[in-house]
Amino acid sequence: MLHRSWRRAATAAVAALLAATSVAACSEDPSDAKDLSENRAGAMSDYGIGKQFTASEPVSFSILYNNHPNYPLRDDWLFWSELKARANVTLTPVAVPLSDYEQKRSLLIGAGDAPMIIPKTYPSQEDAYVSSGAILPVSDYLDLMPNLQDKISRWNLKPEIDGRRQEDGKFYILPGVHEKPWQDYSLAIRTDILDELNLTAPKTWDELYTVLKAMKARYPDVFPFSDRWSKPNPAGNLLNILAVSYGLQGAGWNFQHTSWDATAKKFVYTGATEQYKQMLQYLNKLVSEKLLDPESFTQTDDQARQKLANGKSFVISANAQAVVNDYRPDLAKTNPTAKISKIPLPVGPAGEINPASRLENGVMISAKARDSKNFVAMMQFIDWLWYSDAGQEFAKWGVEGKTFVRDAAGMPKLAPDVNVIGLNPKAPKHLQKDFGFYNGVFAYGGKPELVQGFFSAEEQEFQKVLNARPPTAVPPPHPLTDEEREQASLWETPLRDHVYQATLQFALGQRDFAQWDAYVAELRSKNMDSYLDMVNKAHDRYQKDHG
């Protein structure tokens, strides 16, 4: 067992290392990167925006497939046959269980055995493979992808995409792209308690404090706010949504070492900023006035849910799914009159922003695919399926007349005999299980109408409020070299551990804020300045070379 877990832990590192040795030998000479005359078999000569991609001869591409247990892979899906009919493309999936997808991906890339198309890769996961040469620098081939180019320019995605550029100025992932950021996480609050106390839902963190205070006054023996998502790191969601409301890049489960200081035009260390201190002071105020359960930082999700279900707390971190799948059913069993809803992300000192990223998991291309005679056809196909309006609608909704119909306004609507996420619970067929559409491998991103197609009215309302807020500014690119990345990861772990530890101590009142400067000095002794120096240098270097 020990042996096995060791192997698992070492996989990623070993994979990246071996990828470097085993594949570097066959990487290309950059001079012929652009000569595609040998790779045009099956490609369309007049492919463009608004055009249906259809390969001029039958083509087949291998693809890494993330097998979701809720809709296990089936050969007889309408998705496959329709792809064949529309695009003349056959995809041959290498099925990997979702539970261990990333490990297998590392292994296959490391062993030089990766399929041509490697989807479900989250931005920054590609970094580990770049130096190996096993992954194609897709930015060199954007001219083959008119729909993606169009979306980048029309939706102003350049800053986001530039953030993915590596030190050589190229990017190696085709990320999923959203027109509007999609922020799912916020807080949920017992609205029946609000009504009882004649309060409205808090719009800002300060209003939340007032509301919690009122709840405490009425129910002195409860902690009105008891949070979840504290494993493995304390208050993962709460710290993150607070940090972004204070204008930082992220904290908690979205821990970001650096934040961009737009006025000083340099990166600062998130955990040492004045804003971070202020948000900890806010948390400390909640804890010391017994408004926030100190166990919030350590308890399991189940414990937090039990407190909420048993009326021992009224506020908890939430996403749309948690409200519908966890909190409401829990409460329905213990307290049928209780009502709970997600509130729009509370606003902090940074003002109204929508902190979610507009990039999604996306597609890497194996460097070997570049040698395929069907390479151009493959890039056109990817552009059509993942980035064209028609392809995105097809991947999500399926085939008109079979899986969906259009309403008077032309908006797609599920066919009456098709169910998905409980929208047509009586329907005999399932959009994902029986047809293979709305598949996490193929369907994500796009216009808000598409992304929110299956959202409940309540969730659409939530998104409307958040979409009215401007997206957060994306920090400028600051790609590290391989050696720098190695050095950075040596510095990052102790720094992160120390920030977590101090965060907990300050929030819980175990450490006085008079010691803040001492804490920052401790971070300095853990190489914070050298780390920042390196990141800022990387930023300057990038500006000089590619800015």
Next chain:
Amino acid sequence: MTIDAAEATSGSPRPVSGRGRGVRPTRGYRVFQAVNAVVLTAVVVVTLYPFVNVVARSLSDEGYIIAGQVNLVPRGFNLDTYRLVLADSMFWTNYRNTVVYTVVATVISIVLTTCYAYVLSKKHLRGRTALVGIAVFTMFFSGGLIPNYVLVTSLGMKNTIWAIAVPNAINVFNLLVMKAFFESLPDELEEAAAVDGLNTYGILLRIVLPLSKAIVATMVLFYAVAFWNSWFAAFLYLDRQDLWPVTIYLRNLIAGATGAENVGAIAEADEVQAEATLKSVTIVLTTLPILLVYPFVQRYFVRGVMLGAVKG
């Protein structure tokens, strides 16, 4: 049935009945016995409780589980999760795979381990130390994940049962236990058999193996349990879900029900129930068959290890 089986795993001994047999036990011994009984009963409770709790949770309604009200007895009896898991034909395909892999891999392992161990137990074998060294070397060093993967792939074993059964066929620890057992058999027996005209293979098959039922049974148990529980080799080398063992199926099911993959999506009611009880159902479904094997080999299990260990 489950309770019996669970008790067997906890390794609770038969009640010691020293009283009334010949010598009268001293007072100290009786105190020792009483303490012993109390401690061992406590051990039984401690080991049995989590399992009974898991069984109870697997049969309960999710509301009671969330409220933390399920202990020893199921509350709000509910079989939906069992129904959900068992209704999937892929579950049965994968379950059959597990049975096949376990049986085939165990047979291969037993044959290879027995042969190797028997050879190594012969002191007059030339190069014996080197052969032992080769085996022991693999306990401390391995080629690494990717070289192994490349090797198995280039041998053409990917997506076949052999990728599961062959690379892990000899477990060095088991090999050494077995070697020690064979060394403990008296040489005179084999000499007598040789005088009576048996060749080496005859000696192994007709004399040694019948005397080694204990150790073979132990090894069958060790290997079978290991192969039954294993998922990593299958995960590495099998690219088609109809080849996966049930361990991967259930591992994936749990990941799907609890993972962030579902963010923003609203699951169906049956999936909500599944999430609450899925882990328990999974544990029951995967441990039940192997638990049932224990009572049958347990007596060999105890004796076999003792014999090997003392002489080893």
